[in-house]
Amino acid sequence: MTSSWYGNSGEADQASEYEDEDNDHYDDQDDSDYYDDGYYEPERGNRARRVTIVIASTVAAVLVIAGIAWLVFGKRPPGTAPDPNPPSAAQVRLAAAARSYLAVATPSDKTLDVEEDAYADDERDNLAAAKAELRAQVVTERLFDKELAAIKFPATVEATAQALIRANEARFRVTLRQARAKTLARLRALDSARKAGDAAVEVQAELIRKQLHLPPVPSS
Numbered sequence: 001m002t003s004s005w006y007g008n009s010g011e012a013d014q015a016s017e018y019e020d021e022d023n024d025h026y027d028d029q030d031d032s033d034y035y036d037d038g039y040y041e042p043e044r045g046n047r048a049r050r051v052t053i054v055i056a057s058t059v060a061a062v063l064v065i066a067g068i069a070w071l072v073f074g075k076r077p078p079g080t081a082p083d084p085n086p087p088s089a090a091q092v093r094l095a096a097a098a099r100s101y102l103a104v105a106t107p108s109d110k111t112l113d114v115e116e117d118a119y120a121d122d123e124r125d126n127l128a129a130a131k132a133e134l135r136a137q138v139v140t141e142r143l144f145d146k147e148l149a150a151i152k153f154p155a156t157v158e159a160t161a162q163a164l165i166r167a168n169e170a171r172f173r174v175t176l177r178q179a180r181a182k183t184l185a186r187l188r189a190l191d192s193a194r195k196a197g198d199a200a201v202e203v204q205a206e207l208i209r210k211q212l213h214l215p216p217v218p219s220s
Contacts, residue, residue, distance in 0.1 A: 098212035108144040171197030178195035
C-alpha cells in the first residue's frame with residue numbers, strides 16, 4: 001500500500017479536489033479586495049463601487065437641477081419673478097426708436113439754445129457775429145436732419161420724422177437768407193419768418209414725441 005501525507009490515495013484525491021476549488025475561489029477575487037498586508041476583505045471592492053455610483057448620481061442630479069433653473073430663470077437676478085406681460089416686438093422696436101431720437105434731439109436742442117442766445121445778444125449791434133451764429137445754427141440743424149433720417153422708425157412714426165425734416169429745412173433756408181443780410185436792419189427783419197419756422201418744427205417735434213411716448217419738448 002502506498003502511503004502519503006493524506007493517509008491513502010482516496011483521501012489524497014479528495015483533498016486535492018478541495019485544494020483546487022479553494023485556489024479557483026481565490027483566483028476569482030480582485031486584487032483590490034486585499035489590504036497591503038495580504039489580508040482579504042470580500043466587501044471592500046463592493047463598497048468602493050457603491051460609493052462611486054452614489055457620487056456619480058449626485059453630480060448628475062445637480063447638473064439637471066442647474067439646467068432647469070437656467071431655463072426657467074435665465075439671466076434674471078435671483079428672486080426676480082418673470083414678467084407676466086412682456087413687451088411685444090413692436091413695443092421693443094418703438095422703445096429703441098425713442099432712445100435713438102432722444103440721442104439725436106437732446107444735444108441738438110441744447111446746441112441750438114446756446115446759438116440762439118448768442119444771436120439774440122449780437123443782432124442788436126454786431127452784424128458779423130450775428131451772421132456767424134446764424135450759420136452755426138444751420139450746421140446744427142442740418143446735422144440733426146442727417147442723424148434723424150438714419151433712425152429706423154416704424155412706418156407711422158417715419159412719416160412724422162420726414163415731416164419734421166422738411167419743416168427744419170424750410171426753417172434753415174430762412175436762416176441762410178438772414179446770414180446773407182448786409183445790414184442789421186435787414187437781418188432783424190427776417191426774425192419773424194425764422195420764428196414761424198421754429199413753430200412749424202416744434203409742431204412736428206411734439207407729434208413725434210407723442211408717437212414715441214416721450215415727454216413734450218422742454219421749454220427753452
